[in-house]
Amino acid sequence: MTATLHALALALSLQAAPAPAPQAPRPGTPLPPMPASLSSRAASVEAVEAQLRAAEQSLRFVETQFTERPEPSSTDSQLKRFSEGEVYSLLGDWAAASVLFYDLVSDPDFKASPRYPEAVFYLADALYQQKNDIGARVYLRDVLSLPLTPQRYKEAVSRYLAVAGRLQQFEGIDAYVDKARQLSGGVLAPDIAYVHARGTFKRLDLSPEEHQQRSRALFAPLAQGPGAFRVQAVYHLGVLSVQSGDYPAAISQFQRIVGSGPDAVVSTGLAEAEAQRFRELAYLSLGRLMYETGRYDEALDHYGQIPRESERFPESLLEVAWTYVRKQDFTQAKNATDILLLVAPDSQLAPEARILQGHLLQKLRQYDEALETYDGVVRMFMPARDKVDALLRVNHDPVAYFDNLLARNERSLDVSTLLPPLALKYASTQKEVADAVRMVGDLDSGRQGAGEAKAIAERILEALDARGLEAFPELQEGYVRAEAVDTALTAVEQSLVQAEAALVEEKLTPAEREKLLVAQGAREAQRLRFASLPTTNKELEARRQRMQAKVDAVDREAFRVGYELQSLHANAAAIRKWVEDTRDERQADPAEEREFLVQLQAEIATLRDLQAELDRTRARLATERQSTDTSLEGEAAIRARYSAALQQEHGVLRAGEGRLSGEDTRVLLRMHAVRSRIDSLRGRVAVARVALRSRLEHRVKSIRDKVRVEQALLQGYEQEVAAASGDARNLVGRIAYDSFRRVRQQFYDLVLKADTGTVDVAFSRTQDNAANIQKVAKEKADALRALDTEFKDVLSSEGGD
Template sequence: MNASLRALALATALLGSTPTLAAEPRPASRPTARDLAQQLDAVDKGLRLTEENLRFVETQYTQRAEPGDDDSRARRFSDGEIQYLLGDWPAASVLFYDLVSDPRFRPHSRYPDALFYLADSLFQQQNYIGARMYLRELLSLPSSSNHQREALSRYLTVASRLNQFEGIDGYVEKARALSGGQLPPEMAYVHAKWLFRRSDLPAEERIARAREAFGPLAQAPDGAFRLQAAYHLGVLAVQAGELPAAIEHFERLAALPSSPVATSAPTRSQTAAATPEANAQRVRELALMSLGRLLFETGRYSEALDRYGQVPRESESFPESLYESAWVHVKMGNHQLAKNAIDILLMVTPDSPLAAEARLLQGNLLQKLRKYGTSIETYTRVSDDFRPARESIDNLMRVSQDPVAYFDRLLGRVDGSADVRTLLPPLALKYAATQREVADAVRLVGDLDSGRQGADEAQTLAVRILEALETRGMESFPELQEGYTRADAVDSALTHAEAALVRVETAALDAVLTPDERARLDAVRLRREFLGHRFSALPTTLQELEERRRRMQSRVDEVDREAFRLGYELQSLQAVATSVRKWVDDTRGQRTTPPEEEREFLMQLQAETQTLTDLRSELEATRARLADERHAAATALAGEQTIRTEYAAVLRQEHELLSAAEGRLPQGDARTLMRAHEVRSRADALRTRVAAARDVLRARLESRGRDIREKVLAEQQLLDRYEAEVAAVTGDTRNLVGRIAFESFRRVRQQFYDLVLRADVGVVDVAFSEKQDKTTEIQRLSAQKDKALRELDAEFKDVLAEDKQ
C-alpha cells in the first residue's frame, strides 16, 4: 500500500469519526433575567477553570526559562554516563560524540571524562582506531583526569592490537609519573605484554625489555598477575633458546595445585571475567603443554608423556595433549599406545580441525600394526571427507580469478549470496575460519560495510529530521507540542464561552430586534450552527486531550499491526522465492527442462523477487510514517485551527449584529448585557494571554529548530566527507582484502589437497606394505618348501640310489 495513500486514509478515518450535534433549537419562550444570570454564572465559573488551565500552560511551558546550553550539555553528559554504566556502548558513544564534537563543551570540566567514556565505548565495540584517536586527545590534555590511568592502560592495549607503537614510551613514562615512579600492576602487565608482542624491535632487545617488565610482576608473592607473568618469562626463555631455564619456569607453574573440576558449563559472565582460580588453572595447563613439548625436544620422552598425561580432560588443551603424546609414543616405538591416544582424541573431538591429522596418523599406526584393512578404511575416510570440499573450492577458484570479484562474490555483492557460508562447503568453512587472514579480511570489509550502512542511515535520518522541522514543526518537540496543544484547548474553551455569551445576548435582545436584524442574525446563526458541529468535538480539558490521544494512537496501532502482518507475508513470499531459486539450481542436472524455458522462468522469478523487494521497502516507509503519526497523535487534527478561527469569527459577527440593538433595551435588561460584557472582557484578556503563550512557544520552536537545523546541516557535511573517505578506502582496501581472502582460501585448498594426497598415498603405501608382507611370506614359504625338499632328498638319498640300481 502506498505510504501517502495510507496516511490519507488514516487521516480521513480519524476526521470522519467526529461526532455531530443536532441543530441549536430556538427557545420556546423568552428566558427571564434570572435564567440569563444563571447562564452567565456558569460561563464565569467555566472561565475561572479555563484561567487555571492557562496558568498551568504559562507556568510550565512559557514562563519557565529555556534550559541553557550548559544545562543541555550537562543533561546529555548525564544521559551518556548512565548508558555507559549500563553497558549500552552504542548509545553512550553517540551521546558522548555529540558532546565531544561541540566546541563549546571543550572548556567544561567534564570534557576529559567525556573523552574517556567515548573512547572506552568505542573500545568495547572493537573500534580500536576511533578509540585510539580519542585516547590520544585525552592523554594530550594538560589537565589531569580521573581516568588517566585507565586511559593509559586502554591506549597500550589498543596500540598492541593495532601494532602501532610510536610514542608509547612517552605515555608509559607519564603513567609512571602519575603513579609515583612505579606502574600499577594492571598497567605494568599491559605494558609488559605490549613489549612481549612488539615486532619493531630486534629479538634480543625485545626479550630483554619484556623480561625486565615481567620480572617484578612474577616475583610479587600475592600479585594478581604473578602466574601470567611467570608463564611469559618461560616463553621468553624458549624464544631466547634457553630450554633448561624454560623447563624450570614451567616446572614451577606445573606444580600449582589443580582446581576442582567444574560440574557445569561456565556462564557468559564467568567466561568474560575469569576468576583467579580459573586463571591459575589455565596457566597450569599451558605450562604442562609447554613442558611436554620442551621435554620431547630434549629427548626426555617418558617425562614428556607424564606431563601430557597431567592435562585435565576438561581442559581445552586436552585433545592437543593426546595428539602430541601420540607422537611421543611413535618416537618411542610404542605404536599401540600411540593408536590408543589417537582413538581417545577422535572420540573426544571427532570434528575438530586436528581430527584430520589424527586420522592420518591413525592410518599410519594401523599400517605399522599390520591391520591393513582398517588402515585403508581410515585413509579412505579422510580422502572421502576432504576430496568433495577440495573439488568445490577448485570450482570456486576457477571461476574467480580476480581477487576483487572473488571477494565481492563472497560478500554477496555480485550474485546476492548472503555471506561466505553460502559459497564454501561447511568443511572448508571450518578450516577457513581458522585462517586469521580470512577472519581479518571479513572483519575489515564488514567494518567498511557497517560504516557505509551507518552513513546511509545517518543521511536518511538527517533528511527526516530536516523534513520534520519543515513540515511537522511543533510535532518535532514533544514538550512544546504539549504546551501548544494545551493552549489550543484553552482557546477552544474561551470560544465555547464566547458562544455561550452570544446565546445570552441573543436571548436578552430578541424582543427588540427588527425584522431585518433578525433575518441577518438567522443567516449568521445557521453558519455558526454548521461550524459548531465540528467545533464541539475539539478538546477543551486535559481529560479530553488524553482521550483523543489514546483514541488516535489506538487507530494508528491497529493500522501498524496490519502493516506488520503484511510485512510477515512479504518475508514469507521472499523465502519461497529463494527456495524456488535454490531448487532450480540444485535440480538442474536432474531435469530435462529446455534452457530457454528455464531462463524465462528465472526471469519471471527475478521480476517477482524485485517486486517483493520494492513492496517491502514501501511497507517499511509506511511503517516509519505510521511511527511518526503515532508520536504526533496528540497534535491538532487537520483544519482544527481553521475551524476554531472560522467559528470565532462567526461569533464576533453575530455579536456585532446584536450590539446594534443594545440601545433599544430597557434599563433593567441592560444590566444583564453589562455583566455579559464584563465576562467577555475577562475572556478577551485570557485570549490575549493565550496568544502571548502561543507566540512564546512559536519563538522557542523557531529557536530550537534553527539550532537543530544548523547541527544537522553540519553533520551532513561531515557525512559527505566521511562517505567520500569510505569510498576511497573501499576502492583501495577491497583489492587488498580480495587478495588476502583469495590467497587464504587457496591455502585452505592446498591444505585439503595435501590431506587427500597423503590419504591416497597412505592407501597405496598400505597396499604396497601388504603386498610386501605377502611376497615376503610367499618367499619364506618357498624357502621352507625348498628346505623341506632338500631334507627329504637327503633323507631318502639311499633309497633313491637303490631304486636306480
C-alpha cells in the first residue's frame, strides 16, 4: 500500500505538465535543454509548478492521514481487542480468544470498563472449552463476583459446577446455586439443575448417607416433570438405588427408561444418539440386576436388547456367557464367548473371554480345544509379561530409573512408549498414567511456552531499539510517504535549477560558466545514485522479494540442520538407554563403558550448544524477514547530497540573475516563488517527520513498559514451572512404575489362569481316564460275575464229576 501510493504521488508529480510540454522524466534524470524562447521558459516554470502542486497534495495526504489524525486512545484499542476476541470465540478459536481476553483482563486500565465482566467471562469460557479446568475455575470464580446479566451468570454457574465436579473442589457452590435460583424466579434452570445434580453425584467428600440424600433431592425434580434431562435423572436415580442396595427400586427406574407403559420416560429434548446410549445403559443395568437376583432368563432378555453396533455389545456378551454359566448351559456360554472374540478380538475383555472359553471347553470335555485356548493366552501374554519384568528389574530402584529417564530427556517423554505394544494397550487404560503423562506434557509445554515468551519479549525489545519505525507499519508508511514527498521536492528542485540555467546561463561570464560546469559535474556525479532510489511499488516489491528470497534460503538450510540435530539428540538418548538396559547382559569393561559414556555426554553437550546457536540464528532470521525494506537513512543521505549539489549549482546561477531584464525578470520572480514554496513544503515535511518520530517514541515507551512487566511475570512463571516440573517428574516416575507393575500383575494373572487351566485340563482328563478305567474294571467285574453266575451249574457239575 505504501509503495503503491508513493509511486502514484510521484507519477502525478512528474506527469502533471500541460499537454504541449514533454512528459516528465524519472526523478534524477536531467531535463532536456530548455529552448530559449520566452514562452518555453514560462512553460517550463508552469511544469515545475505542476510538479510542486502534486508534491504538495502528497504532503497534505501525509498530514491528514498520519500526523494530524489523533492517536487511537487506549479505550479504542481495548474495544478493538474485545471485538476481535468475540469474533474468535464465535469461530471457536479458543486459544486466540483466550490470549486476547487475557491481555484485556490483565490490563489495569480496562478494569473500569463496563465490558470488563464480559471479558472475564469470555476468558473463563475459552479456558473451559480448552479443558483447562484449573484456569477456568479461577476466572469463573472471579466473574461470579462481578455484575453480570442473569443469563451470563447462569452460564458461568453452569460451567463452574462442571469444573468443580471434575476437580472435586466444591467450595462456595451452594451460594452460587442459590443466586442462580433467585435469578430464575426461585426455580433453578434445568441445565444448571442437572449440572449441579451430576456434580453432587460425583462428589467424593460426602458420606454415603449424605451423598444419597443430596443426590436424590437434586435428581428427583428433574425426573418427575418433562424436560431435556428427565432420562438422565431417572438413570442416576436408578444408580443411586443400586448403590443403596435397593434392587427392586433400581429395576423400576431402569424399566421406566426402556419401557413403554404409563411410567415410561420420554426422551424429550435428547438427540437420538444420546437417548439410545441411555437405553443401552438401562438394558445393561437391568441385565446385571436380574443376574444378581437370580432371574437369569430375564437377564438374558435385557442383554439381548443391546444392538451389535453398540460399544457396550462386547460387555453384554461376556455377561451373557456368565449368565449361561450360572444356568449350567456351557454350550450357550461358549457360543457367547465365540461371538465376543469374533466381533471384538482386540477388546480389553478378550483375554478374560478366552480364559472363560477355555474353562467352558474343559466343562464340555473338549480337552484339546481347551489346551489350545490356554496355550494361545500364554503365547500372547507371556512375552509381554517377561519384557515388563525386565523393564522393572533394570535398576535396583525402578522409580529412580524412570525419574532419571524423564529428567535427562530433552523433550517430553511418554513413559508408556517403554512398554511393548500389547502392554501399552492395557497401560493406556490406566487413567492415572494417562493423566500423569498429560500433566508432564502440559508442564513441558508450559516451560517451553515460558521460554518462547521470554525470547519473544527480548526480540520485541531488541526490535524496538534496532528497527524503530519498521516495528510499526502504520508509522513507517507515513514516514515513507513523507520521504517520497521529500524526494519529489528534490526532483522539483532539479527541474527548477535546470529552468534557471536555461534562463540565466546566457548572462554568465566565462568564469562563472566555468564554475557552473564544475557544479553541474558535481551534481551529475550524484544524479545516478539519486535516480537509483526506488520510486514505484514495483521497484520496492522487487527489492523486497530479492531480500526475502535470500532470507528464506538461509532459513530452509537452518530447518534442515535443526532436523538433523533432533535426530542426533534422539540417537544419543537411545544409545544411553541401550547401554543402561543391557548392562547386565553385556560383558563390557566398566572402565571402557565409563569412558564411552563420558564421550557421549560431551557429544550431547555439543549438540545442545549447536541447537542454542541454531535457535538464535532462526530468531535473527525471523527478525530480518520482517525488515526486508532497507533503512531510509541511506536514501535520505543520497537525497541530501544531491540536494546540496543542486544548491551549489543554484548558487552559481544567482550571479547572473541581476543581469536579467523585462519579461525574464518576471519569469525569475515566479521561479523564486516556486523555490520559496519548496522551502516551505520542506519545512512541513520536517514537521511531519518530527510528529511521526514523537508518536514512535510514545508507542515504543508504552510497549517497552508492558513488555518489562510481562518479563517480571515470566520470571515468576519460570520458577513455578521449574519447581512443579521437578515434583511432577518424581510423581510420574512413581506412577509409571506402579502402572507397569499393575500391567505386569494383570499379565501374570492371565498367564497364571491359563497355566492353571492347562493343569485343570490335565487333571480333568486324568480323572476322566480314571473314571473310564474304573468303569471298564467295574464292567469287567460285572461281566465276570455274570459269567460265573451263568456257568455256575456247569462248573459245579464238573467239580462233582
